[in-house]
Amino acid sequence: MNSPLARIGVMSAVLAVVLLPIYWLVSTSLKSNREITQEGTLYPHVPTLDNYIRLFTEKQFGAYLTNSLVVTFFSVVIALVAGAMGAYAIARFRLPFVMERKVGLFLLTLRIVPPVVILIPVYLLMLKLGLLDSWLGLIATYTAFNITFCVWMMESFFREIPVDLEEAAMVDGDSRFGAFRRITLPLAAPGLAATAIFAVLVTFNEFLFALALTATPRAMTMPRGTATLIGRIDTDWASMSAAGVIGALPIVFFALLVQRHLVRGLTMGAVK
């Protein structure tokens, strides 16, 4: 089963299945609409960057990208700070009542419920607060989602760090919060990184809430903006494929850059 020939066979099959669709996306984005629909070429015979230029000059993709970056940045950073502190409190302190065990379970439950379940009330809430089609509305929503799994993931990272280290720091005169900040947090850095990466991925790619909560380039994110190109009858394949490349590029680049941490974050919880 593991002969070199079989290995090469499986490897090339996997590579072909994963990469061919992506090749087709990129190749289509470099063709003119005429070449795409009329000639059906297998590779761009007259490669052009027009489709990309049009996205930024005629179709507001600069704004979508800015919105995505701003919204992702703030909702991940706020969730990490609030989540790390919350996770630490649950991991380290004896809390009264049922809080100690129940807060974690409660957040996990919220994480399990498909987000679509609260789509309508969140929409109504943002409508009431006048936060539809704004950065703030999206940031608030994404931050809340991110906190649920930030707490859950980071709690287990904090538990793995020995309490003795903090106590030693406190003996040396650190306050309890100081020990958390100077000793525990740096030690949990790999866990924090894995959590942050996962949060960036989920937030940048989110579509459903962006679809319901935004309506103009003022706040539309990349996935939401890309979806505006999808017509029902006449599809502008050239723009759509270029938008696909632009939309995927930052996140794929980011993922490959932080690959090791990413795999840890993705598989964590399942294998333990």
Place this chain on the structure above:
Amino acid sequence: MANGGTQRRKYRLQGAGLDLALPYLMLAPGLLIVLGVLVYPLWDGLRASTKAYRYGSVVADVGMQNYIQLWSDPQFLNALWVTVKFVALSVTFEAILGFALALFCLREFRGIRLLRTILIIPMVITPVVVAIVFRLIYASDAGMLTAISEWMGAGQVQILGSPVKAFIGLVVLDVWEWTPLMFLILLAGLQSLPHEPFEAARVDGAGNWRVFADLTFPMMRPVLAIAIVLRTIDAFGTFDQVFVLTRGGPGEATRLVSIYGYDTAFKFQQTGYAAALFVTIGLVVLALAFSAVRLLRRVDAS
């Protein structure tokens, strides 16, 4: 899962003033945001699900009427059936392919790192873009399948116009996107298995198949089960890919519950009915998750 057996040491709350309040101060920001943006809406959604709406405002209190109506709504029942079919097929294929690939990659060999890197791409690409990629494959005019078929001298390929083919096309998309996650989880599971039983079995002269059936599979069952549960829960909420690929069509062939709920709320403006639908879906998924956890505990115990 998190506290594996040993009880870890914790601080007792003592002292006075700030020290005593510290854990609450640390918990507060996160809890406040979650309560405001998730829990309050959840409760609000429950309330909305007992109301009838017209043009975006409440017109009547209908109690459980919305929930009862769901079960005699042929469109909802169809959406539920399509969702169950979609989840069952996708997750089954993902588990089989992912497990096979993980077993294959268990032995280190040249090129495995490249393979792992490449396999990360499908699951990190924005789901909307994944759907665009597959529209570009399936489209009858601009599609890759059509281009290949014409290159070989045959005619156009129609996928998204036919109910059966569009549904299969959606399953293929999901398998393409999520088999890598299955693969990574199962590979991590395989790598964490102890070596001794396998060496002992080899010494006893057990063949590949015996080792798999008697050792690998039983030992991997918990990880496999968790991976399947995680994927099932996620697949139940699938929305983006369908919204872009088929918008639920043709007809109702690929209309998952999430799409039906979205249309009910935002296209037909039946806010209360849609809220009831989503609460029902949430309960179904939670019930699924908790019974899976129960089952796992029993497997673990025996």
